[in-house]
Amino acid sequence: MHSVLPFFLAMIAAIVFLQMLANKLKVAYPILLVIAGLAVSFIPGLPHLQVDPDLIFFIFLPPLLFEASWSISFKEMKKWWRIITSFAFLVVFFTALSVAVVTNHIIPGFTIALGFLLGGIVSPPDAVSTGAITKFVKISKSTSAILEGESLLNDASSLIIFRFALVAVGTGQFIWQEAATSFLWMVIGGAGIGLLLGWIFVQAHKRLPTDAPSDIALTIIEPYFMYWAAEQLHSSGVLAVVSGGLFMSTRRLLFLNSSSRIKGYSVWESFVFILNGIVFLIIGLELPEIVEGLRSKGIALNTAIGYGILVTGILILARIISSYIAMLATLIFRPSVAPRASSGKVRMLMPLLLGWTGMRGVVSLAAALAIPVTLDNGTEFPQRNLILFITFVVILLTLLVQGLTLPYFIKRSKLFDVITEGQDPEHIAQQKLRQGLREHTYQFLKSKTESELHGHVVVQKLLQQWEEKSKDTDDWMNKKTIMLLFEMLESQRQYCVTLNKDPKFDEEIIRQQLYLLDLEEERLRMKLK
Incomplete structure (x- = not known):
């Protein structure tokens, strides 16, 4: 076991370095891994x-x-x-x-x-x-x-x-x-x-x-x-x-909550990368x-x-x-x-x-x-x-x-540089998504002001912030405000999920926006600690 363990650790290190080299050379890393595995197999004395x-x-x-x-x-x-x-x-x-x-x-x-x-x-x-x-x-x-x-x-x-x-x-x-x-x-x-x-x-x-x-x-x-x-x-x-x-x-x-989704993405990306790397090395x-x-x-x-x-x-x-x-x-x-x-x-x-x-x-x-x-x-x-x-x-x-x-x-x-019928180009879809989110968020805060938080100073400030997109400090943050922002983020998620039903929107763009919303929620959770 002690003789095999360093070999496995060296395999993982080789996978990482070969992936870096592949990115630099702009070639697929499985190609380099197979070649490396083939080359390593001829080294005498390896387990x-x-x-x-x-x-x-x-x-x-x-x-x-x-x-x-x-x-x-x-x-x-x-x-x-x-x-x-x-x-x-x-x-x-x-x-x-x-x-x-x-x-x-x-x-x-x-x-x-x-x-x-x-x-x-x-x-x-x-x-x-x-x-x-x-x-x-x-x-x-x-x-x-x-x-x-x-x-x-x-x-x-x-x-x-x-x-x-x-x-x-x-x-x-x-x-x-x-x-x-x-x-x-x-x-x-x-x-x-x-x-x-x-x-x-x-x-x-x-x-x-x-x-x-x-x-x-x-x-x-x-x-x-x-x-x-x-x-x-x-x-x-x-x-x-x-x-x-x-x-x-x-x-x-x-x-899954926002923390599980964000951390899980990183864990799974690394886990699958190592598994794939080991398999392609085994091929060689x-x-x-x-x-x-x-x-x-x-x-x-x-x-x-x-x-x-x-x-x-x-x-x-x-x-x-x-x-x-x-x-x-x-x-x-x-x-x-x-x-x-x-x-x-x-x-x-x-x-x-x-x-x-x-x-x-x-x-x-x-x-x-x-x-x-x-x-x-x-x-x-x-x-x-x-x-x-x-x-x-x-x-x-x-x-x-x-x-x-x-x-x-x-x-x-350039045969693959085509656009699927009925689907917007990526930059137009992103622009529409951002504009739709701004309008949706403003209407959400406006409805909360009229129904539950009429005259609330913080909500008025949020309305002004989203309407004018101006920067502001966080000294006005408190637990009640943060809970309102959590509710607002959930409303934005539901808007993205609804928007994803539109065939003109690429789901990858929607997922990117949902990931940004998760990051924003994690930032707010840090303020509650």
């Missing part, structure tokens, strides 16, 4: 890092999915649900099928079941990689919503394929009727369990005398419990975490062992690399084809929500870039490492090392090739 396959999903996936479900705009998900669900389920299945058919014909000894297993592993694009790469370029809100929504759901669909393929490989048979029933239970049961537990957790936060530390501690435990409960009932733990996380996210103002660190496994089976390294390049090409091609199909379907069935473009040529090129966003990462690695070493009968799992190596090549190529070229293509083409 062997191995994660139990039975725990790989449970350790990393629940908190990563839970945090993503809190970050995404649920309003945008509802708007683009057709494209999101098609990418998350139909496209994943089409990609897995394409990989299964091609590998079955090309790779000796690769059955259709093994092909679907590999397809389920490498089919889901990684949201962390895409988000880190697009951080340095501007993309449209519609594209961002589609990518984020897809990343939440495609993990579930790909892991369902992965689970069924594992059964088929182990038993040598696949019964469609049982598979269909199991699939429905995994989807419906997983979502239902997540919603039920999400409601229970919301009630617990509301009714228990929690504070910020206890609220944050509970939110860290909750995704693990959702995932575990759903898996115990043989449904989808991923869908349980996603549905429960989305349910709780839309009600965060009801059961695992390569020498995988290569050694290939050599022990007599598989030439050049041949395995060729298979990895082939599968990567299939993934990219399948996603580009699916992007064009999704765009055509949107233009036919929902032309009102289709992104605007300067010309027909630009519109036809947009799916090409959307298809180029399919970098692989955390989920693919977790699934590959979760393949058991032996089958239930004790025999060695067929082609395990080759599947692991192909997965590594896919992750590495998509991160390096697509990850390094995507920002350049976006900047040069």
